[in-house]
Amino acid sequence: LEVTDVAPGTYYILIERNGGQGGYKLSYKFTPLSAQYPNDNEPNDSYDKASFVKRGNTVTGQLGYYYWDNRDTKDYHKIEVPRNGTIKLTLAPKGELSITYMTLYALKDGKLNQRNYIYLGNGDTKTLEVDNVAPGTYYILVERNGGQGGYTLQYIFEQNPYATDVEPNDTYDKAISLAKGNTVAGHLGYYYWD
Numbered sequence: 001l002e003v004t005d006v007a008p009g010t011y012y013i014l015i016e017r018n019g020g021q022g023g024y025k026l027s028y029k030f031t032p033l034s035a036q037y038p039n040d041n042e043p044n045d046s047y048d049k050a051s052f053v054k055r056g057n058t059v060t061g062q063l064g065y066y067y068w069d070n071r072d073t074k075d076y077h078k079i080e081v082p083r084n085g086t087i088k089l090t091l092a093p094k095g096e097l098s099i100t101y102m103t104l105y106a107l108k109d110g111k112l113n114q115r116n117y118i119y120l121g122n123g124d125t126k127t128l129e130v131d132n133v134a135p136g137t138y139y140i141l142v143e144r145n146g147g148q149g150g151y152t153l154q155y156i157f158e159q160n161p162y163a164t165d166v167e168p169n170d171t172y173d174k175a176i177s178l179a180k181g182n183t184v185a186g187h188l189g190y191y192y193w194d
Helices: none
Strands: 058-063 074-081 085-093 098-108 111-121 126-133 136-146 149-159
Touching: 058 074, 058 136, 074 085, 074 149, 085 098, 085 111, 085 136, 098 126, 111 126, 111 136, 136 149
Parallel strands: none
Antiparallel strands: 058 149, 074 136, 085 126, 085 149, 098 111, 098 136
16 A cells, blocks of 8 residues: 555554455555655745745745645745846656646735736646736635645846836936936836836
């Protein structure tokens, strides 16, 4: 009997006689997944309990394991974007785990707003690249499609190389002065919420 989706807990084994008499041997072997893919900080099934991922780091997690009737099917992670730029989120499922979506959200007044998402499918490693993010805290939802196993999630940030103009300067009366012979830099098109 091999069970590949057990979560931590105490389990009981019942051995039932069919007929006759005699002895038997029972052996128990456990192979921990955590040796390869340590679990994320649980519970993190809601954005307010999200695990933090530092810029430039790769974290690991697990999905699909259950004990009673509580199967871990989603994980939230959060990232900090320090300035306008591009983020790259690379998700790689391992083992028998298949991921449906990795979704990026912004948060305002307790409400999540979907910014971008990517469909992974069975066992695919994919990168979600978003090139118009403004500074702020973002949330990443990783959703299990089927199976169980570990995954890795990497967060890379690339900042816009130009200096940011002083905001707001969206109207003529808030225009930035430009002296003769000078050069200024600015950013356009980045956003957090909408």
